[in-house]
Amino acid sequence: MKLPKPTDSELAILQVLWQEGPSTVKVIHEALSKTRDIGYTTALKLMQIMHGKGLLTRERLGKTHVYQPAISQEKTQKQLLNKLMDTAFQGSAMNLIMQALGNQKATSEELTQIKSFIEKLEGGQNENTQ
Known part of the structure; x- marks a missing residue:
């Protein structure tokens, strides 16, 4: 099975997850906001798309989702x-x-x-x- 190729924005999200470990959208958004101008909803939408592409997995914990990379x-x-x-x-x-x-x-x-x-x-x- 061929792995999906992440875009530059998706790669930035993956890099945060590889460094921080499983994280919520809030954690990812805060990390990305240090180096780029990105809105919370944009980060959320990107992560939902990445989940759909198979780049991320997610687990529901209470009212939030915790995301992690599906690929190393x-x-x-x-x-x-x-x-x-x-x-x-x-x-x-x-x-x-x-x-x-x-x-x-x-x-x-x-x-x-x-x-x-x-x-x-x-x-x-x-x-x-x-």
């Missing part, structure tokens, strides 16, 4: 990255990574993590059997 952050990121790589970089992981590293200055800690990751990829299964 990792799966969503992977789906979006694959789509970006296929459309903007003709499927080339190297071009995507080179562009990403060229656009932002990586910290020495990030570069160390990247090098470690590459070494694990080069080492294959040998390092995983320690």
Whole structure:
């Protein structure tokens, strides 16, 4: 089953839920209002649409609904990255990574993590059997 692709606004809601955990519309609205101009009813409507698309689940607690993501952050990121790589970089992981590293200055800690990751990829299964 193909996961639905979230819009930018839906992704912002998912990011709040991934960070905060299961939340009400009020909590989501307050978090989103810190960085963008969004009305309560707009947030509610978006979350209802997301529920209908299968991006969110909800549980009724008293008079309120508590929403949570139906898909993990990792799966969503992977789906979006694959789509970006296929459309903007003709499927080339190297071009995507080179562009990403060229656009932002990586910290020495990030570069160390990247090098470690590459070494694990080069080492294959040998390092995983320690």
